[in-house]
Amino acid sequence: MTRLTTSDIHNLGSEIANYNSDLIKKTGSDMRTLVCFASGISAERFAEASRDYAVAVVPITSGQGLIGSFAESVQSIIEFLGYTSFVTEHTDVAGIAEAVERKAHLIFMADDDRFIVFNVGQGFYVDNAQATARGYVAALAHMAQGLSGEDVLVLGAGPVGQGAISFLKELGAQVKVFDIKQEKLARYQNDSQVFTELSLAEALRKYKYILDATPATDFIGFNDLHPEAVVAAPGIPLGLTAEAFARNKDRIVHDPLQLGVATMLAMAL
Numbered sequence: 001m002t003r004l005t006t007s008d009i010h011n012l013g014s015e016i017a018n019y020n021s022d023l024i025k026k027t028g029s030d031m032r033t034l035v036c037f038a039s040g041i042s043a044e045r046f047a048e049a050s051r052d053y054a055v056a057v058v059p060i061t062s063g064q065g066l067i068g069s070f071a072e073s074v075q076s077i078i079e080f081l082g083y084t085s086f087v088t089e090h091t092d093v094a095g096i097a098e099a100v101e102r103k104a105h106l107i108f109m110a111d112d113d114r115f116i117v118f119n120v121g122q123g124f125y126v127d128n129a130q131a132t133a134r135g136y137v138a139a140l141a142h143m144a145q146g147l148s149g150e151d152v153l154v155l156g157a158g159p160v161g162q163g164a165i166s167f168l169k170e171l172g173a174q175v176k177v178f179d180i181k182q183e184k185l186a187r188y189q190n191d192s193q194v195f196t197e198l199s200l201a202e203a204l205r206k207y208k209y210i211l212d213a214t215p216a217t218d219f220i221g222f223n224d225l226h227p228e229a230v231v232a233a234p235g236i237p238l239g240l241t242a243e244a245f246a247r248n249k250d251r252i253v254h255d256p257l258q259l260g261v262a263t264m265l266a267m268a269l
């Protein structure tokens with residue numbers, strides 16, 4: 001899993017409204033609509049919960065330590081969605097204790113290996129990888145105006161790619177998956193809705209709808225892509241070259257944190 005840097009997210013909070021407008025332009029829907037679709041909850045339920053839920057974000061210093069503005073960025077996404085939220089004064093275990101003392105219903109926290117939101121009252125958690133997968137499939141489905149019966153190329157069969165494949169199957173898409181490590185595709189051998197692609201170049205040219213869930217960068221050039229390519233790219237850093245991004249940007253959804261965190265919130269209610 002790629003570790004964010006402060007520069008990836010330094011102005012996220014101040015830009016969140018612009019990010020949402022950009023999402024509406026590309027997908028026809030705002031973040032709330034996308035995350036309700038991704039999590040299967042109604043807009044009413046999402047709005048109703050915002051009136052009673054308090055959300056804590058706990059900075060975690062373990063491993064490689066804090067990422068500057070990470071906790072604040074997570075909190076700004078949650079706040080933008082209409083939920084009362086706070087970053088705890090304390091970090092780590094003391095931060096978790098503070099969150100519970102301050103009656104948080106949901107606690108967001110990330111170390112180097114996992115980024116989860118814990119639902120205190122109901123005793124379950126949601127993982128960022130699964131939420132990111134569903135949020136990005138939701139964005140792709142809205143850009144495509146529905147994916148039922150459509151071919152979708154998933155790049156990368158890691159946690160996000162696997163999560164995306166299962167949601168795409170739920171939506172009735174015909175999933176094509178490529179991974180540089182072919183052994184990661186073995187799990188799909190007997191799955192009639194998932195076809196494994198062995199040639200990246202061929203697959204990129206062939207399929208219009210792409211979900212890039214790889215941590216690889218700069219491997220998709222403009223000439224590699226289908227002329228009408230529509231790309232949902234949760235993978236950090238972006239797999240498209242700067243040129244490919246610039247020439248397709250109105251049909252590419254990519255962000256370091258926003259859609260994944262917003263979907264975590266909706267899935268944790």
Ligand code: 2YC
Nearest residue numbers: 003004059060066067070110111115
């Ligand atoms: O500031 C803190 O609390 C740090 N412990 C946060 C570390 C997050 C590490 N994970 C990541 O950078 C990536 C993100 C893209 C989301 C999931 N993993």
